[in-house]
Amino acid sequence: MNIRIGWLYPDLMNIYGDRGNIITLVNRCKWRGIPVEVDELQPGDRISEGRHDIFFMGGGQDREQEIVYQDLLELKGEPLKRQIENGAAALVICGGYQLFGKFYRPFEGDELKGIEVFDAYTVAGRKRCIGNVVAKSALGGPSGTVVGFENHSGKTYLGEGCTPLGMVSVGFGNNAEDRTEGAVYLGAIGTYLHGSLLPKNPGVADFLIEKGLARHGGTVRLDPLDDTLEKRAHDAAVLRARKTH
Amino acid sequence: MRLKTRTALLLGKAIGSTSRALKLGGGSTLPGRVARRADSGFVPAMVKELPLGCLLITGTNGKTTTSTLLASILDKAGMTPVHNHTGANLMAGIASALIRESDLSGQLAARIGLFEVDEAALPAAITDTSPRLVLVNNLFRDQLDRYGELDTLASKMKKAIAGLDRLAVVALNADDPLVASIGTGMKQKFMYYGIDDERYGTDTMQHAADSKHCAICGSRLNYEYYLFGHLGRYKCPGCGMARPATDVAATSVEMLGMNGTRCTLRYPGGTTELTIPLPGLYNVYNILAAMTTSLALGVEPDIVIRAVEEFTAAFGRVERIKVADREVLMILAKNPAGFNEVIRTLTSGTDKKSVMLALNDNIADGRDVSWIWDVDFEMFRGRLDNVVCSGIRGWDMAVRVKYAELMETSIVTQPELDKALDLGLELIGRGETFYIVPTYTAMLDLRKTMVERGLVTPFWEGK
Numbered sequence: 292m293n294i295r296i297g298w299l300y301p302d303l304m305n306i307y308g309d310r311g312n313i314i315t316l317v318n319r320c321k322w323r324g325i326p327v328e329v330d331e332l333q334p335g336d337r338i339s340e341g342r343h344d345i346f347f348m349g350g351g352q353d354r355e356q357e358i359v360y361q362d363l364l365e366l367k368g369e370p371l372k373r374q375i376e377n378g379a380a381a382l383v384i385c386g387g388y389q390l391f392g393k394f395y396r397p398f399e400g401d402e403l404k405g406i407e408v409f410d411a412y413t414v415a416g417r418k419r420c421i422g423n424v425v426a427k428s429a430l431g432g433p434s435g436t437v438v439g440f441e442n443h444s445g446k447t448y449l450g451e452g453c454t455p456l457g458m459v460s461v462g463f464g465n466n467a468e469d470r471t472e473g474a475v476y477l478g479a480i481g482t483y484l485h486g487s488l489l490p491k492n493p494g495v496a497d498f499l500i501e502k503g504l505a506r507h508g509g510t511v512r513l514d515p516l517d518d519t520l521e522k523r524a525h526d527a528a529v530l531r532a533r534k535t536h
Numbered sequence: 537m538r539l540k541t542r543t544a545l546l547l548g549k550a551i552g553s554t555s556r557a558l559k560l561g562g563g564s565t566l567p568g569r570v571a572r573r574a575d576s577g578f579v580p581a582m583v584k585e586l587p588l589g590c591l592l593i594t595g596t597n598g599k600t601t602t603s604t605l606l607a608s609i610l611d612k613a614g615m616t617p618v619h620n621h622t623g624a625n626l627m628a629g630i631a632s633a634l635i636r637e638s639d640l641s642g643q644l645a646a647r648i649g650l651f652e653v654d655e656a657a658l659p660a661a662i663t664d665t666s667p668r669l670v671l672v673n674n675l676f677r678d679q680l681d682r683y684g685e686l687d688t689l690a691s692k693m694k695k696a697i698a699g700l701d702r703l704a705v706v707a708l709n710a711d712d713p714l715v716a717s718i719g720t721g722m723k724q725k726f727m728y729y730g731i732d733d734e735r736y737g738t739d740t741m742q743h744a745a746d747s748k749h750c751a752i753c754g755s756r757l758n759y760e761y762y763l764f765g766h767l768g769r770y771k772c773p774g775c776g777m778a779r780p781a782t783d784v785a786a787t788s789v790e791m792l793g794m795n796g797t798r799c800t801l802r803y804p805g806g807t808t809e810l811t812i813p814l815p816g817l818y819n820v821y822n823i824l825a826a827m828t829t830s831l832a833l834g835v836e837p838d839i840v841i842r843a844v845e846e847f848t849a850a851f852g853r854v855e856r857i858k859v860a861d862r863e864v865l866m867i868l869a870k871n872p873a874g875f876n877e878v879i880r881t882l883t884s885g886t887d888k889k890s891v892m893l894a895l896n897d898n899i900a901d902g903r904d905v906s907w908i909w910d911v912d913f914e915m916f917r918g919r920l921d922n923v924v925c926s927g928i929r930g931w932d933m934a935v936r937v938k939y940a941e942l943m944e945t946s947i948v949t950q951p952e953l954d955k956a957l958d959l960g961l962e963l964i965g966r967g968e969t970f971y972i973v974p975t976y977t978a979m980l981d982l983r984k985t986m987v988e989r990g991l992v993t994p995f996w997e998g999k
């Protein structure tokens with residue numbers, strides 16, 4: 292069994308070290324002897340039906356996000372959504388997370404349609420939410436928390452059709468109101484957390500790998516890895532988050 | 537001088553001497569903060585006393601190296617600069633420098649103001665100092681949690697520069713498309729500098745590349761080659777914006793590892809061979825920036841070249857420290873592009889090195905440490921004997937290094953900087969060098985440790 296990752300817009304959507312998530316997914320497969328490949332999916336490239344096990348998309352600056360927006364909506368949106376319904380895993384961060392929702396409502400002008408993987412929508416906010424985040428999460432592994440760094444002004448609200456990735460105990464989260472952070476639908480995770488997210492949250496990384504492998508049928512049980520360093524970095528970041536807020 | 541300004545000055549002076557007497561540090565921002573609170577027009581009033589006006593130096597990387605070199609050139613040219621030279625580059629730092637350099641009546645010995653300012657502080661600094669020259673060296677992603685996005689920052693800078701006096705000179709790095717585009721459609725006098733040599737160019741952009749699209753029309757830029765991050769020779773297929781012709785350029789560049797760089801320098805009216813005693817292409821840009829500025833001010837090329845050759849690295853940016861029979865070499869790296877260039881330099885020799893990577897996340901470093909995932913630590917593979925990860929986020933660094941899969945390298949983590957320093961010195965042999973790559977506040981902390989041990993003098997007692 293192998294894993295094939297589809298990295299959406301690697302040049303355009305990679306702000307704040309988001310590629311650390313790809314490095315983590317690749318290494319955690321490799322270290323377990325699972326062959327892994329990464330396809331870069333640029334504007335104009337089509338999604339091949341059933342080819343990818345995990346999709347990844349990072350955040351971008353406004354201008355880059357505009358370029359991506361047309362391509363995502365017109366070319367990749369429908370097939371991407373279908374892959375996720377059929378069991379593919381996905382991790383989308385910040386701007387990517389917003390585009391995977393139903394719509395984005397700016398201060399002025401028309402609502403921008405999203406690709407509707409998540410039953411969630413985002414409205415422009417006046418205040419920028421910046422800082423360390425700690426959220427209680429079922430995907431947090433033994434510590435029961437995910438930790439990262441948020442930097443967004445959009446406020447995202449979840450509907451009934453998805454569940455939050457976690458509930459914040461430090462930081463703002465989706466909208467600075469309801470304490471939710473991120474969204475999970477089937478194997479897809481959307482979140483505002485940078486850090487990069489996966490290196491310090493190996494539980495989330497392994498969730499994506501498991502979902503990706505499960506597409507090939509049968510029960511998946513990942514071999515455990517030595518995560519001592521990752522856990523120490525996680526715990527140190529949690530302490531630091533509490534101290535800096 | 538207005539009474540209000542005079543009072544602010546005296547207040548600032550008192551704070552500065554108290555702080556030094558109590559050994560609270562160099563007083564590089566507090567006196568200025570107090571003075572500006574007492575008189576919000578303090579800086580504008582004080583800079584009026586400078587007969588040769590003010591210069592502002594900005595850019596993500598190299599501000600301190602560039603302006604320290606400039607200070608030494610201007611000094612040699614008899615222009616006597618007042619310089620905020622301790623990396624305290626916000627408005628309070630400028631005010632503090634003015635306080636330090638003036639006597640109690642507000643008389644300044646200095647004749648020209650040389651101020652390094654944070655990119656985000658440039659508009660405020662332009663308003664307060666009405667500079668005769670502004671230099672923008674480069675724009676990289678750095679502490680975005682503080683500055684907002686790079687494009688927004690560039691357009692704010694452009695707007696502020698558009699408001700400059702028509703006679704003002706603006707010096708820009710031609711190789712940085714985001715910086716060079718500040719010059720399009722403006723009425724001031726622009727001078728461009730860059731590296732006219734593709735031998736160190738690569739076909740692919742480093743992961744830390746930040747500006748991929750034309751700042752004018754948004755099209756994706758075509759590159760002939762990349763030199764350093766998104767710096768290189770580029771052209772926009774959409775609107776035709778291209779790397780401008782250079783007034784000052786380095787050609788025939790030859791990199792000599794940690795020993796520096798040799799190049800031929802072309803400037804209006806001549807060329808000269810130059811050995812730059814600082815490592816890395818990024819320092820070539822710093823030298824070009826300082827030269828372009830001095831030549832724009834009318835300093836004789838001979839004076840400029842002599843000053844460059846004598847130049848020793850600016851405080852903390854590259855610093856060699858003797859520790860008994862060993863040596864510590866400390867090189868600041870605070871963002872992906874700078875870090876990649878440091879790694880490129882450290883791996884240019886054939887010997888295997890021992891390195892400390894010290895990552896702090898204080899406000900001056902940027903709270904967000906995600907950027908370490910944009911640094912190509914993979915370049916260290918097979919090139920290191922030991923890595924010591926340290927600093928407040930030392931464990932984050934350890935995970936980054938683990939995922940870079942450095943074969944045959946021993947990795948240890950010790951978040952406490954002074955202990956990590958001891959550990960590193962034990963790992964190397966007599967006569968060997970321990971390399972430290974710290975973020976800004978980690979560098980300050982390490983320096984403090986070394987001051988306490990009597991290895992280096994405090995920077996406020998230096999030049």
